[in-house]
Amino acid sequence: MTGQSIVLAAEVPFPPSVEDFYLPSIVPWGGHESYWFTKITLLLWLSVAILIIFFLVASRKPQLVPTKKQWIAESLYGFVRNNISIDMIGKEGVRFAPYLATLFSFIFIMNIWAIVPGAQISPNSHIAFPAILAVISWVMFIYLGFRKHGAGYIKHALVPPAPWFILPILVPIEFFSNFIVRPFSLAVRLFANMFAGHMLLLVFTLGGFAMINANLWLAPVSVLSWVMAIALTFLDFAICALQAYVFTVLTASYIQGSLAEEH
Amino acid sequence: MLNILAAEGGTEHNPIIPLWQELVLGTIAFAILCFVLMKFVFPRMEQTFRARVDAIEGGLKRAEAAQAEANELLEQYRVQLSEARTEAARIRDEARADAEEIRADVLAKAREESDRIISSGRDALAAQRESIVRDLRAEVGTLAVDLAGRIVGESLADEARNRGTVERFLDSLDTTAGGRR
Numbered sequence: 400m401t402g403q404s405i406v407l408a409a410e411v412p413f414p415p416s417v418e419d420f421y422l423p424s425i426v427p428w429g430g431h432e433s434y435w436f437t438k439i440t441l442l443l444w445l446s447v448a449i450l451i452i453f454f455l456v457a458s459r460k461p462q463l464v465p466t467k468k469q470w471i472a473e474s475l476y477g478f479v480r481n482n483i484s485i486d487m488i489g490k491e492g493v494r495f496a497p498y499l500a501t502l503f504s505f506i507f508i509m510n511i512w513a514i515v516p517g518a519q520i521s522p523n524s525h526i527a528f529p530a531i532l533a534v535i536s537w538v539m540f541i542y543l544g545f546r547k548h549g550a551g552y553i554k555h556a557l558v559p560p561a562p563w564f565i566l567p568i569l570v571p572i573e574f575f576s577n578f579i580v581r582p583f584s585l586a587v588r589l590f591a592n593m594f595a596g597h598m599l600l601l602v603f604t605l606g607g608f609a610m611i612n613a614n615l616w617l618a619p620v621s622v623l624s625w626v627m628a629i630a631l632t633f634l635d636f637a638i639c640a641l642q643a644y645v646f647t648v649l650t651a652s653y654i655q656g657s658l659a660e661e662h
Numbered sequence: 663m664l665n666i667l668a669a670e671g672g673t674e675h676n677p678i679i680p681l682w683q684e685l686v687l688g689t690i691a692f693a694i695l696c697f698v699l700m701k702f703v704f705p706r707m708e709q710t711f712r713a714r715v716d717a718i719e720g721g722l723k724r725a726e727a728a729q730a731e732a733n734e735l736l737e738q739y740r741v742q743l744s745e746a747r748t749e750a751a752r753i754r755d756e757a758r759a760d761a762e763e764i765r766a767d768v769l770a771k772a773r774e775e776s777d778r779i780i781s782s783g784r785d786a787l788a789a790q791r792e793s794i795v796r797d798l799r800a801e802v803g804t805l806a807v808d809l810a811g812r813i814v815g816e817s818l819a820d821e822a823r824n825r826g827t828v829e830r831f832l833d834s835l836d837t838t839a840g841g842r843r
Contacts, residue, residue, distance in 0.1 A: 418675065434683040463710070498700060527682075527688050
C-alpha cells in the first residue's frame with residue numbers, strides 16, 4: 400500500500416508548474432530543445448486540417464435546402480456574419496465576415512482542445528498563437544483606419560471630442576489604450592484564460608492524486624477534487640466558446656471604430 | 663503567481679514570452695487556414711445565402727403576383743357581373759318599354775280603325791239619309807201638287823214648278839225641324 404502510494408506520488412508531480420505547459424517534443428522524441436514538432440504544434444496543424452476539411456466538405460455542393468453538415472457550417476458562418484460582423488460593424492461588416500468567421504472558428508477549435516480527452520491542452524495556452532491573431536487584428540484596424548480617413552485617422556483615433564484643456568491628458572491615454580493596450584489585452588486575455596483553465600484542471604486532477612497519496616483518509620476529498628475537475632471541464636467549455644466570441648467581437652469592434660465617421 | 667510558480671518549478675520558460683518557432687508555425691498555419699476558408703468556403707456560402715434569399719424572395723414575389731392576378735381577375739369578374747346585371751336590367755326595361763309601345767300602338771291602331779269604321783258608317787248613313795230625303799222631297803212635292811190639282815180641279819203642276827212653291831215649303835219645314843232638333 401505504501402509502496403503504491405510512493406509510486407503514484409512519484410508519477411504525479413504536485414503542484415503543477417509552468418513547465419507542465421512545455422511538453423517534450425514529439426520529433427525528435429522526448430527532446431526539450433526543439434519546438435518545431437510538439438503536442439502543441441501537432442494540435443495546431445490538426446485544428447487547421449479539421450477546419451479546412453470540414454468546411455470544404457460542408458460547402459462542396461451548396462444546396463438551397465442545406466444538408467445537415469452544410470447547415471452546421473452555414474450556421475457557424477451565419478452566426479459570425481450576422482451576429483458579430485453586421486451587428487458590430489453594420490452593413491459593410493459583411494466584407495469582414497469571412498475573416499472574422501475564420502478567426503472565430505480557429506480560436507474556438509484551438510480552445511476546445513483544452514477539454515478534448517487525450518489532448519487536454521489548448522495551443523492557445525501558449526501566448527504565441529493569441530499574439531499572432533492579436534497582431535493581425537491590430538495591423539488590420541490601423542490599416543483600415545488609415546485607408547478610410549488618411550492621415551486624419553491619427554486625429555480620429557487620438558482626439559476625442561472634449562474640451563481642449565483635457566486633451567493633453569486624453570490624447571496620451573487614447574494613444575496608450577488604442578495602440579498599445581488593445582493588441583496586448585487581446586492576446587493576454589485569450590492566453591490567460593486558456594492557461595488558467597489548463598492550470599485549474601491540473602490542480603484539481605493532480606491535487607486529487609496528491610491527497611490520496613499523502614493520506615488514504617483524504618480519498619473522499621480526492622474524489623471531490625476529481626468531480627470538481629469534471630465540473631471545471633464543463634466550465635472550461637463555456638470559457639472556450641466565450642473567449643473565441645470575445646476575441647472576434649473585440650476585433651470587429653476595433654474595425655468598426657476605425658471605419659466610423661464620428662466618435 | 664507566475665513568479666512563485668517559476669521559482670518553485672525552477673523554470674526556464676516564461677509563459678508570457680512567445681516561442682519563436684510557434685510564432686512561425688502559427689503564422690503559416692493560420693495563413694493557410696485563412697487562405698482556404700476565405701477564398702473557397704465563405705464566399706461560396708455568401709453566394710448560397712444570396713441564392714436562398716433570392717429563392718425565398720422570388721417565391722414571395724411570385725405568390726404576391728399570383729395573389730394580385732387573382733384579385734384582378736376577381737375584380738374583373740365582378741365588373742363583368744355587374745355589367746351583365748346592368749345589361750340584363752336594361753334589356754328587361756327595354757323589353758318592357760317595347761311591349762308598352764307595341765300595346766299602345768296596337769291600341770291606337772285599333773281605336774283608329776274603329777273610329778274609321780264608325781265614321782265611314784256614319785258617312786254612309788248620312789249619304790243614304792241625304793238621298794232618301796232628296797227622293798222623299800221630290801216624291802212628296804209631286805204627290806202634294808197632284809193631290810192639290812185634283813182637289814182644285816186643274817193642273818197646278820206647271821205653276822208650282824215655276825214658282826218653286828213646294829221647294830220653299832219644304833225648306834221652311836226643314837228649318838223648323840232643324841231648329842227644334
